Amino acid sequence: MHHENGEPMTLTGFDKCERLIWAGRGAAYAASYAKLCAHPVPLLLDAVEAGPGVRLLDVGTGPGTVAAAACSRGATVTAVDAEPSMIELAEQAAPTAHVRVAALPELPFADDEFDAVVANFVLNHVGRPQVALGELRRVLKPGGRIALTIWAAPPAPGQALLGRAIQAAGAERPPHLPTGLAAEDDFRRDESGLADLLTAAGLREADCETLRWDHRTSVDEWWSGPASGVAFGGQMVQSQTPEVRAEIRRHFELFASEFADDTGGLTLPHAALVARARR
Structure with a gap:
């Protein structure tokens, strides 16, 4: 895939950092955060009407949670x-x-190849979210459905737990970790911000809702992710x-005791x- 001026698309610094962050982390993620991230999956599959005869692309499948359910x-x-x-x-x-x-941002698929595209907590890991959405739109057939999730900002109390501990300990951010997206690539992590991003990427009937739930875990299980270097916090x-x-x-x-x-x-x-739209 190329930019309109003919130059090939390149990964941003953020994208390259993400590749390094996740390298070799599959098993550690599966043992820690995967169960949390599985929660919205039925909703996503309902939104794209996944069923017999539907050609579905699961982008950023991780340990295959969405793929298995589909x-x-x-x-x-x-x-x-x-x-x-x-x-x-x-x-x-x-x-x-x-x-x-x-x-x-470059998928090895033809235009219009899929009836449905699902991206569960993927858009928060790309350097250029609108460009990524444009690529998902490209591989989706006209009229096809897309559904995706990202974490809301500011984060819910349970999600803020690790970050609070890191901050309280006075930890310094190492140079290999991304500082965030370039200003022109970022967007508001709320319902209207995400819906607007989908619309800007050329998708129609964009709709977004907030999904709230309580995740049940233990101190040791929840610490195992960061202790194994999973994600930015790890x-x-x-x-x-x-x-x-x-x-x-x-x-x-100490902070976990508030939730124990x-x-x-x-x-x-x-x-x-949780957002959905059509091509």
Whole structure:
């Protein structure tokens, strides 16, 4: 895929950082945050009417959660992820899907190839969200449906837990981590901001709602993700000195107690934006 001026598309610094952040992290993600991210999947598949005869693309499949659920509904599923350790898991989770390594902003598919496209918590990992949406629109047939999720901002209390601990411990951001998107590529992470982004990418009937839920976990399970370097927060934790890491853990346990019950379980409130549109 090329820009309109004929130059090939290049990854932004943010995109390159994301590739590094997720390298080899498939199993650690599957053991920590994957269950949280599975929550909106039925809603996404309902939104694109996934079922028999529907050619569905699952972009950023991770360990294959969406792909497996779409296969079980009878859809013909193609699933891609930038990270090989995720693809290995997705192949096991969705053995009837066509699974391969590929990533936004350039997908190895023809125009109009799919009836439905789903991207579960993917748009928050790309450097140019509108360009990425344009590519998803390209591979979607006219009239086809797209549904996606991103995390809402400001984050819900359960989602802010790790960040609060990192901040309280005085952790420094290492130079290899992205500072965020370029101003011209960013957008408001609320219902109208996400809907406007879809419209700007040439999609129609864009609609967005906020999904709120309580995620049940434990201190140890929730700490296992960052302790293994999963996602931005995990990279923050892993890049600190042992002393600062211990401080982050201490604050994490302290703040986690706000969400704990008598059995040591945590109930973490989360909020995501769920958007749908048509080509």
